[in-house]
Amino acid sequence: MTRTPELKASTAVPPAALPDDESLSTTTTSSSPTPVTVLTGFLGSGKTTALNALLVQPALRHTAVIINEFGEVGLDHHLVARTEEDLVLLANGCICCTVRGDLIGAFTMLAEQRAKAEGAGNGPEKGTADGAGGRFVERVIVETTGLADPAPILHTLMSDPAVTAKYRLANVVATVDAVNAEGTLDRHAEAVKQVAVADRLLLTKTDLVDAAARDRLVARLRAINPAADIVDVAQAITQPETLLGDDTYDPARRGADVEAWLRVAAYEDDAEDGAEDEPEHAHDHHDHDSDYAQHAGHAHDHAHTHAHDRNRHDDHIKAFSIIRDQPVSWAGLQTWLEMIAGMRGDDLLRVKGIVNVIEHPGQPVVIHGVQHLFHPPAFLPAWPDADHRTRIVFITRDIERDLVEDTLRIFESRRTRR
Numbered sequence: 136m137t138r139t140p141e142l143k144a145s146t147a148v149p150p151a152a153l154p155d156d157e158s159l160s161t162t163t164t165s166s167s168p169t170p171v172t173v174l175t176g177f178l179g180s181g182k183t184t185a186l187n188a189l190l191v192q193p194a195l196r197h198t199a200v201i202i203n204e205f206g207e208v209g210l211d212h213h214l215v216a217r218t219e220e221d222l223v224l225l226a227n228g229c230i231c232c233t234v235r236g237d238l239i240g241a242f243t244m245l246a247e248q249r250a251k252a253e254g255a256g257n258g259p260e261k262g263t264a265d266g267a268g269g270r271f272v273e274r275v276i277v278e279t280t281g282l283a284d285p286a287p288i289l290h291t292l293m294s295d296p297a298v299t300a301k302y303r304l305a306n307v308v309a310t311v312d313a314v315n316a317e318g319t320l321d322r323h324a325e326a327v328k329q330v331a332v333a334d335r336l337l338l339t340k341t342d343l344v345d346a347a348a349r350d351r352l353v354a355r356l357r358a359i360n361p362a363a364d365i366v367d368v369a370q371a372i373t374q375p376e377t378l379l380g381d382d383t384y385d386p387a388r389r390g391a392d393v394e395a396w397l398r399v400a401a402y403e404d405d406a407e408d409g410a411e412d413e414p415e416h417a418h419d420h421h422d423h424d425s426d427y428a429q430h431a432g433h434a435h436d437h438a439h440t441h442a443h444d445r446n447r448h449d450d451h452i453k454a455f456s457i458i459r460d461q462p463v464s465w466a467g468l469q470t471w472l473e474m475i476a477g478m479r480g481d482d483l484l485r486v487k488g489i490v491n492v493i494e495h496p497g498q499p500v501v502i503h504g505v506q507h508l509f510h511p512p513a514f515l516p517a518w519p520d521a522d523h524r525t526r527i528v529f530i531t532r533d534i535e536r537d538l539v540e541d542t543l544r545i546f547e548s549r550r551t552r553r
């Protein structure tokens with residue numbers, strides 16, 4: 136049976152406060168397009184962890200982050216070391232299919248902030264980034280969902296006039312989980328595409344595998360994308376200038392497949408633009424779509440209408456969340472997680488949650504599961520907002536919400552009877 140690591144005191148999110156220092160790019164001027172890095176990588180492969188390690192570095196203090204999350208309940212904005220002003224959460228589906236408009240809207244908003252900051256004298260020369268004058272945004276990192284097909288995202292960034300007027304796609308970085316990647320690449324076409332389009336591949340979780348497994352994985356990654364730099368995340372995050380440093384994304388360097396995917400994305404984009412002239416009718420794109428997008432801290436409802444279905448994800452993939460109003464027993468939850476990971480680990484693509492545990496009142500616990508692997512749970516220093524309910528997001532293949540709900544209730548009721 137899969138063992139869930141013991142609950143130990145550690146913190147899940149590094150501090151958001153940044154020391155004053157030089158920025159990464161010394162070449163940004165108020166008129167130059169803002170460089171954009173796309174951070175992709177399969178579910179649970181370590182995107183947010185790598186991002187947090189980068190964002191605390193002084194060189195990235197003027198970096199805004201756009202996070203796209205997959206699931207009914209957005210959690211990532213609570214787990215990223217960035218203040219509300221620098222973080223935009225797109226939780227209304229996947230940017231590769233349903234929230235392209237939101238992505239463009241987020242870029243437009245950040246460009247307006249930058250213009251406002253520069254108008255108020257908060258430009259790059261002064262290095263200031265706050266106050267009523269707006270924030271100076273020097274770089275944007277877009278973290279995709281783990282299931283994203285990167286091609287339509289890259290296409291949008293390279294061709295949408297509203298974006299290209301102010302931004303340029305600098306590079307694509309993909310995290311690759313050394314524990315799960317072999318199986319993931321076998322089973323999920325999105326994972327192969329994420330690797331194939333990247334300039335840099337960040338190997339994560341190499342601390343959990345032996346050298347031979349790492350070498351096998353590197354050979355496989357080289358076969359998919361011979362031009363990418365492959366680096367261990369521990370090394371990469373100490374050199375943000377190398378990881379994110381200015382270059383302009385060139386699909387031609389990535390091979391014929393990538394160019395073909397981008398052509399398909401362009402074709403579908405044109406088809407959608409044509410279809411937008413048709414009368415709109417609202418319908419669900421995914422059974423997992425949440426129905427809101429929010430600029431972190433300022434949630435606003437979006438009633439999304441799309442003219443046709445652009446669901447690129449496998450119909451077998453489900454995303455749902457389990458919510459508990461009352462604190463839950465850590466011991467019961469741990470036993471249940473072990474049971475479900477042991478029985479259905481291959482199909483338990485991602486489990487991520489904030490848990491209010493009976494055993495540690497006032498100390499929210501963050502849990503992360505990726506297929507059979509459960510990472511050590513970690514305490515958050517405090518609840519990120521007024522919502523103190525347990526919220527656990529599941530992304531599964533062919534595991535229905537009812538099965539998860541029903542089995543969890545069995546363990547919960549067993550605990551209660553003791």
Ligand SMILES: Nc1nc2c(ncn2[C@@H]2O[C@H](COP(=O)(O)OP(=O)(O)OP(=O)(O)O)[C@@H](O)[C@H]2O)c(=O)[nH]1
Pocket residue numbers: 176177178179180181182183184185280281310338339340341342343368485487502503505510511
């Ligand atoms: N041991 C180890 N754990 C890691 C490493 N990188 C990430 N993790 C753990 O992997 C889990 C998932 O990491 P995240 O950064 O949330 O992954 P993600 O790609 O952002 O996940 P999603 O966006 O939900 O798909 C967390 O528990 C991390 O602590 C690593 O290099 N080594």
